[in-house]
Amino acid sequence: xxxxxxxxxxxRARLADQAATLTxxxxxxxxxxxxxxxxxxGCGVGAQTVILAANSPDADVTCVDISAASVTAARERATRAxxxxxxxxxxxxxxxPFPRASFDHVFVCFVLEHLADPVAALxxxxxxxxxxxxxxxxxxxxxxxxxxxxxxxxxxxIGCLVDLxxxxxxxxxxxxxxxxxxxxxxxxxxxxxxRVVYADASRPHLVDGFTRRTFTxxxxxxxxxxxxxxxxxxxxxxxxxxxxxxxxxPDGTFSYTFFKATATSPPA
Amino acid sequence: xxxxxxxxxxxRARLADQAATLTxxxxxxxxxxxxxxxxxxGCGVGAQTVILAANSPDADVTCVDISAASVTAARERATRAxxxxxxxxxxxxxxxPFPRASFDHVFVCFVLEHLADPVAALxxxxxxxxxxxxxxxxxxxxxxxxxxxxxxxxxxxIGCLVDLxxxxxxxxxxxxxxxxxxxxxxxxxxxxxxRVVYADASRPHLVDGFTRRTFTxxxxxxxxxxxxxxxxxxxxxxxxxxxxxxxxxPDGTFSYTFFKATATSPPA
Numbered sequence: 001x002x003x004x005x006x007x008x009x010x011x012r013a014r015l016a017d018q019a020a021t022l023t024x025x026x027x028x029x030x031x032x033x034x035x036x037x038x039x040x041x042g043c044g045v046g047a048q049t050v051i052l053a054a055n056s057p058d059a060d061v062t063c064v065d066i067s068a069a070s071v072t073a074a075r076e077r078a079t080r081a082x083x084x085x086x087x088x089x090x091x092x093x094x095x096x097p098f099p100r101a102s103f104d105h106v107f108v109c110f111v112l113e114h115l116a117d118p119v120a121a122l123x124x125x126x127x128x129x130x131x132x133x134x135x136x137x138x139x140x141x142x143x144x145x146x147x148x149x150x151x152x153x154x155x156x157x158i159g160c161l162v163d164l165x166x167x168x169x170x171x172x173x174x175x176x177x178x179x180x181x182x183x184x185x186x187x188x189x190x191x192x193x194x195r196v197v198y199a200d201a202s203r204p205h206l207v208d209g210f211t212r213r214t215f216t217x218x219x220x221x222x223x224x225x226x227x228x229x230x231x232x233x234x235x236x237x238x239x240x241x242x243x244x245x246x247x248x249x250p251d252g253t254f255s256y257t258f259f260k261a262t263a264t265s266p267p268a
Numbered sequence: 269x270x271x272x273x274x275x276x277x278x279x280r281a282r283l284a285d286q287a288a289t290l291t292x293x294x295x296x297x298x299x300x301x302x303x304x305x306x307x308x309x310g311c312g313v314g315a316q317t318v319i320l321a322a323n324s325p326d327a328d329v330t331c332v333d334i335s336a337a338s339v340t341a342a343r344e345r346a347t348r349a350x351x352x353x354x355x356x357x358x359x360x361x362x363x364x365p366f367p368r369a370s371f372d373h374v375f376v377c378f379v380l381e382h383l384a385d386p387v388a389a390l391x392x393x394x395x396x397x398x399x400x401x402x403x404x405x406x407x408x409x410x411x412x413x414x415x416x417x418x419x420x421x422x423x424x425x426i427g428c429l430v431d432l433x434x435x436x437x438x439x440x441x442x443x444x445x446x447x448x449x450x451x452x453x454x455x456x457x458x459x460x461x462x463r464v465v466y467a468d469a470s471r472p473h474l475v476d477g478f479t480r481r482t483f484t485x486x487x488x489x490x491x492x493x494x495x496x497x498x499x500x501x502x503x504x505x506x507x508x509x510x511x512x513x514x515x516x517x518p519d520g521t522f523s524y525t526f527f528k529a530t531a532t533s534p535p536a
Contacts, residue, residue, distance in 0.1 A: 143418070144523070146411045148444045176416045179468040180519035194464045194523060200447040202458060251448035255412070255462060255525065 021206060025195050026109075026258055027051045030136055034058035036104040041093050041125055042066075042111030046074030048138075050081045052107055057085060062103070064091040094124050101130040109138040112181070116169040122185035131268035135187060137261045141175030144257035145215065147247040154247075157219050157240030160226035167229075175259035187263035195260055200253045211254040216244040289474060293463050294377075294526055295319045298404055302326035304372040309361050309393055310334075310379030314342030316406075318349045320375055325353060330371070332359040362392050369398040377406040380449070384437040390453030399536035403455060405529045409443030412525035413483065415515040422515075425487050425508030428494035435497075443527035455531035463528055468521040479522040484512040 030052065032038050036059045043049045043063035053061045065071050068090045075088045091097060093111075106125050112118040125135060142162050147154070165172035174181075175194075182190045199206035220241050227234045247254045298320065300306050304327045311317045311331035321329050333339050336358045343356045359365060361379075374393045380386040393403060410430050415422065433440035442449075443462075450458045467474035488509050495502045515522045 141414070143414045144412075146409070146441075146444060148441075148448065150411070150441060150444075173414075173416075173418060176414060176418075176521050176523060179470065179521050180416065183469075183519070190470060192466065192468060192470070192521075194466045196462045196464055196525065198460065198462045200460060201451075202447065202460070251451070253444050253447050253460075255444060257464065257523065257525075 022197065022210065023051050025197065026138055026260060027055060029260075030055060030107070032056035032059035032105050035060065037102065038062065038105045038107060039064070039098075039103040039125070039128060040107045040109075041096075041121075042108060043070070043074050043088070044110070045070050046077040048107075048109040049074055049086060050077060050083065053078065053083045053086045054081070059085060059105075061086045062089065062098075063087070064089045064093070064096060066090070066092050093121050096124075096128060098128050100127050101133075103128050104130055104133050106133070106135040108135065110140070112137065112178075113139055113165065113172060113174045114168070114170045118171075118174065118177075118181050119184045122181060122187070126186055126265050129265040131265055133265050135182070135263050135265070137178055137182070137263075138258060139175045139178060140172075140256070140258050142172040144175065145255065147211075147244070147254040148252055149243070149246060151240065151243030151246070153236050153240035154243035155240075156232055157223075157226070157237055157244070160231045160237075161219060161222055163231050164222055164225060164229075175257065178259050178261040182261055182263045186266065188266055190261060190263040192259055192261045195258045197256045197258070198253070199248075199255075201250045207248050207252075207254070210256070211252075212245070212248050215254070215256060216241065216248075219244060290465065290478065291319050293465065294406055294528060295323060297528075298323060298375070300324035300327035300373050303328065305370065306330065306373045306375060307332070307366075307371040307393070307396060308375045308377075309364075309389075310376060311342050311356070312338050312378070314338075314345040316375075316377040317342055317354060318345060318351065321346065321351045321354045322349070327353060327373075329354045330366075331356045332361070332364060334358070334360050361389050364392075364396060366396050368395055369401075371396050372398055372401050374401070374403040376403065378408070380405065380446075381407055381433065381440060381442045382436070382438045386439075386442065386445075386449050387452045390449060390455070394454055394533050397533040399533055401533050403450070403531050403533070405446055405450065405531075406526060407443045407446060408440075408524070408526050410440040412443065413523065415479075415512070415522040416520055417511070417514060419508065419511030419514070421504050421508035422511035423508075424500055425491075425494070425505055425512070428499045428505075429487060429490055431499050432490055432493060432497075443525065446527050446529040450529055450531045454534065456534055458529060458531040460527055460529045463526045465524045465526070466521070467516075467523075469518045475516050475520075475522070478524070479520075480513070480516050483522070483524060484509065484516075487512060 038059045038061045040063040043065045049063050071088050071090045078086045115121050162172045179192045197210050199211045306327045306329045308331040311333045317331050339356050339358045346354045383389050430440040447460045467479045
């Protein structure tokens, strides 16, 4: 809890630094031309939207999400960021109120992992792309996490995240599947690029910002549910979380891989 | 077995292409200046030596290995490759016949994984480096392998490699430990860089050359020992190997991460 409250200015700067590192890793190579029509599908509360729109200031970005509350939050965030090239709309990806071929580019980040039928979602989005338009997909893969010191309990705790995501109809191991999913959804020129976040004591902003506050915090966040649903006993869970924190000590290391894919819709 | 015999010219070209891809990934950023004194510690049969020496044609490369047979094979390989800047010597890393500070750079590739005390080996090598000299270390990490379709049997088969390496006194998960090992051995400026080999059907030379012929072949190669030592029952083993081959089909993917570290010896 000491990390959640009372951030100093120094702390804020460090967090911004960490966010910038991940932003560069995942987003730096996505820049859309002036005037191009971009759809962000599943914008959530706009965490990726503000990066996307800032990196392509002259593109015309439309963001949709199925949650009205999220759309409201995303719109406020974009306004606070001073972005003038973004509009927001509550819509279902599978039934979006756009004519066919409305967009030159589609962007989907941390969305497919939650869907029971990601191929159907990708195919629906393909219908919204003009022929030859591009799609960009970014997803994580919890099975890509490994660390030193290694820990069976930590691996089992991470496995609970995967199990819970599966019970909710999603797939926390979807990163490794982006290639076949895009091919099955009818895209061409599918190109997948793994992006490793590797943290050791020489990269303290990543140890703190990613290993501790992002990944380990995410594992800790589902502890009650995981133990409550008897996916793991409470002592093993606690040992797993302790082992993840142990990897943030000066001799620890932590690796996680995101997958970024690009593809095109078939020509007319 | 169809891959082992009767390589066509096309097949040879594809293998060369695959080797070049891995060579670039692991070695392209290691170039030593003209006249610099380089030690390759644990050259084995010279597989990395020929790349190292070709990339730094004006450096003066000394290669040692504890096996006389390997040194002979490495020398022949270097001669066949027409390399004039390499010499070979049978020697123990822990008792090498060189004065202190004999080298400007040390290079160690796929060696530490076999050693019971990698920190002692790194410290011994530090003694051979001039103050401020550099060390470069490359190692794999079998725990970094994941794939689609996922398979419990395949994960257990890979686990047997890790267990067998541990029984032999080594560590097949050493890639993630390079940072603390180098720090503990007294090096400065330790910088670790993960290098992902990711293969899907858009990269057929990697699917064939890495997933099938390198990684899966390595797992298959220890099957008799793993089953013989009762690390895994024969049917599970066979299922694991089949599952690894399954990842080479058009909808399969495979990821593996090598770790490359550089560091310097302390100033005088």
